[in-house]
Amino acid sequence: SHFDDYETYMSAGSAGELGRRRGLEQLGFWRKILAHPSYDAFWQDQAVDKLLAARPLHVPVMIVHSFWDQEDIYGAIAVYQAIEPKDTNNDKVFLVMGPWYHGQSIEDGGTLGALKFNSNTALYFRQKILRPFLAQYLKEGAPRAEIAPVSAYETGTDTWRHLPAWPAGCASGCTVQPTPLYLAAGLKLRFDQPKANDATFEEYVSDPAKPVPFRARPIQPVGYYDAGLTWPQWLVDDQREASGRPDVVVFVSEVLTAPVKISGQPIVNLIASTSGTDADWVVKLIDVYPDEVAGQPEMGGYQLMVSADIFRGRYRESLETAKAIAPNKPLPYRFALPTANHVFLPGHRLMVQVQSSWFPLYDRNPQKFVPNIFWAKPEDYQKAVHRVYHAPNSASFIELPLVTTP
Structure with missing residues (x-):
């Protein structure tokens, strides 16, 4: 039988007390989290999007975002916003957004919970977007990848949209x-x-x-x-x-x-x-x-x-x-x-x-x-x-x- 995490966390009361009960205070990182509840210099100085924004762009990058990412719904978009301005020819930074949970782009992408999509969205991404991209830059003699700067799945209509930028709304005219x-x-x-x-x-x-x-x-x-x-x-x-x-x-x-x-x-x-x-x-x-x-x-x-x-x-x-x-x-x-x-x-x-x-x-x-x-x-x-x-x-x-x- 399964216990209820709602009860577990309620009985502890606070996050600090829960950590104390579980012995987390022996971990240096946990002690730092407790000492820095606000977005102070400790967090600002290690924010990856800010670190990337301060550096030049040297290699092509494909950023993959999941719309229902239960673990990091912030990171991919923040990284895109940090490095996209450096892509002056719009040919080095690629953004893909799919109807997925965290990491589902490498799993089966036909369903998510009660949602049923009209195709295996993750397989489409791997075959039509990721493979040509990797081949172009890593495989000798491979053709140029014909992929849009932004490939965004449109939830509600179950359609891939291929866009020049993000957010764009549609390929042109929107x-x-x-x-x-x-x-x-x-x-x-x-x-x-x-x-x-x-x-x-x-x-x-x-x-x-x-x-x-x-x-x-x-x-x-x-x-x-x-x-x-x-x-x-x-x-x-x-x-x-x-x-x-x-x-x-x-x-x-x-x-x-x-x-x-x-x-x-x-x-x-x-x-x-x-x-x-x-x-x-x-x-x-x-x-x-x-x-x-x-x-x-x-x-x-x-x-x-x-x-x-x-x-x-x-x-x-x-x-x-x-x-x-x-x-x-x-x-x-x-x-x-x-x-x-x-x-x-x-x-x-x-x-x-x-x-x-x-x-x-x-x-x-x-x-x-x-x-x-x-x-x-x-x-x-x-x-x-x-x-x-x-x-x-x-x-x-x-x-x-x-x-x-x-």
Whole structure:
């Protein structure tokens, strides 16, 4: 029988205490992590994207990114952004983005969790993109690889797109226009701004004693399919598990009559308050499937996470310096979500979920400001009332990288 990691982490309380119980303090790196909870010089000086940006580009590079990378959804795109400006002829830096978990590009790419693709996407990558690239530079007499600077799988339509740059939207003629998708009164999502007489906020109680699990319990330990574990697919889990909770606020659009395509990083602009002095904000952009899906009845009503992340409120002003939050004051929180290349199809709906814990993927915020959350004491954890605002002068929205065609 399998124990529940949710219970394991809850019983320890804090990350520091969990490490102490497991004897991790004998590891020098663990001690350094505990000593540097903020993005200070210790972390900045070893950030690979910054190190690469400071060096010249000498060799051709192919960067492979997985849209549902459960272990490093940041790295590949950050490296691309760091070195692409050095590729003045657009022929040395190649970016590939697939509908995969971490490392699935070398596995079977026909499915991911409940998602079934119309081809083996990973095999296509290896045969049509990777092999010609390696042959050109490593095999004598091999032909020039006819591959685009960017090969981006388009989720939603199940199509490979071959692009001149990223984000580009399409091969030619498209523009990517940052477009606000507003969290609106009545738990709606709309592309028009809130109106003056609308309700001004949604409210929920965030209780660290009952944090929102990041997936359905029991929470399995981190591990791969060969060990019978489903950790690789959690980013495509059905989010209905969360949307039924009272401490998760859910905003939904009307049923789409035309496709909505995004290419790039959605940017969260959240106006929120807490009755405490610290808070975490988890924001998820979700594709809600129609109630009935032909040929795949198990996908009826499915809530697929397209892009999501967590932001620790104490870093609202600076990732380097933690600062207490003024209680009961609506404040702006602006942060980027992971890169997406997705089409929300007609008949689907857009959804945004907002919550304040994602446990135990991330440690709980005590919701009372303490110098180092890794060492928060049991008495530091307190309930707080959180509000998400959607008034004209304090509108919360996600800036979507919306693709428009002429």
